[in-house]
Amino acid sequence: MRKPVALHICAAVVAVGVICLPAVAIAADADAAPNKEAAAPPPEAPKPLIAPDGIPASSVATSLPPEIGGFFGLRKALADRGFQFGFTYIGEALANLRGGATRTGAIYEGRLEMVLDGDLEKAIGIPGLTMHINAFQIHGRGLSTYNIGNLMPISNIEATHATRLFEAWLQQEFLGGKASVRFGQLAADQEFVTTSWGGLFINGTFGWPTITAANLPSGGPAYPLATPGVRVKLDPTANLSLLAAVFNGDPAGPANPFNNPNPQARNNNGVKFRLSDRPFVIAEAQGKYEIAGLAGTAKLGGWTHFGRFADQRFGVDRLSLADPTGVGVAIQHRGNLGIYGVFDQQIYKLPSGEADKGVGVFMRGSISPSDRNLVSFYIDAGVNFTGMIPGRPDDSFGVAVGHAQISSAARGLDFDTNFFNATFGPVRSSETTIEATYLFKVIDGWTLQPNFQYVIRPAGGIPDPRDPLGLQRVGNAVVAGLRSTIKY
Incomplete structure (x- = not known):
């Protein structure tokens, strides 16, 4: 079946934006150029990779x-x-106070991250060559998996218990640092679809957004599953970056009747290094600018996957998958795609002038075809207040909202299921998560972060498993918790 015409139109709009964004960034460079009569301030020395x-x-x-x-x-x-290592431990207690698909209750989960960075120019004399390896020891039970059953993970560290390799790559710089190639085991969520002002929040959707996590095989190349890939980056100007990457298309490999349906269990230690799956390709243009001295960033990007994706509603016989007279084998669509935009903007700067202090807002949006994806539209937005409390220059407070819309095809299957079974169960529509959090710095390297989240229609509004008639949707979930992060 053909991809929706509207999506092709949107893709064309994004392509135009990607073409125009460099012009905006170059104009920003020109506006930022110092007056010839004024003395230009000395450039800041780049921070060394290794302290x-x-x-x-x-x-x-x-x-x-x-x-x-x-x-x-x-x-x-x-x-x-030329080498540097470090450890970061994140531990958190989270409680589902009300609602959710299974039960209320509290959990503890934690993650120890081990990192090794290397400046290989210093170590073995190859200019511009660096390395990075990190691994996780993940333990505890995730609240989304065991209590709520929602699409947007309550915690961005939630994952199946394991000790696993994450990223392991080499990066070679060229053209005086204006271009680089990174290759090895990579995760797309480390560089693509990211937002600087949204990094405060705990919910996983404010990192790797739900639309990519739900639609890509095994969740895509993102925490906790990295996969072999190559990333190219070019910085034509100080205000413009162009990134493109190709990854193995399924970091865990496809599920089948003989293996574990959980992709994290299929690649439990992160060392499968699969190369045989059809590729996932992503590209992004990033433009920096200033408005009245307030820094902003705009990003436009898109991705495509060359695998096959099952139709969310219809079988190969063109009958609904819920139709008892049908064969029940879904149409397999060739390829998948998504387009997205990211916006970060500082709206208030403290008198100290620090770039990461003050008030900042962010917004991201993305769309994908409805016929082959569970989520067809996604948007999130938030506001972040950093250093606004006198005497607490490193504390942050923020509120964010994420919204994932269930595709029309998936909703249609719910309608069909009710029709063919003469039932009146709920039809999935969307999931929305609201998060409020405060980051309190105890000392350098140790923060405490109380967190509150409200999940509206978990999993889009699935039937409540505790309702014997199957008429009620699962209740909205109320979550509260506390996170501790220690970096050594």
């Missing part, structure tokens, strides 16, 4: 005795050779 003492930025190590913070001299010794 001289081997201690990562914002680490509790700076508050510990030097022997412990420096790992008894190991950090300095490795830094002298």
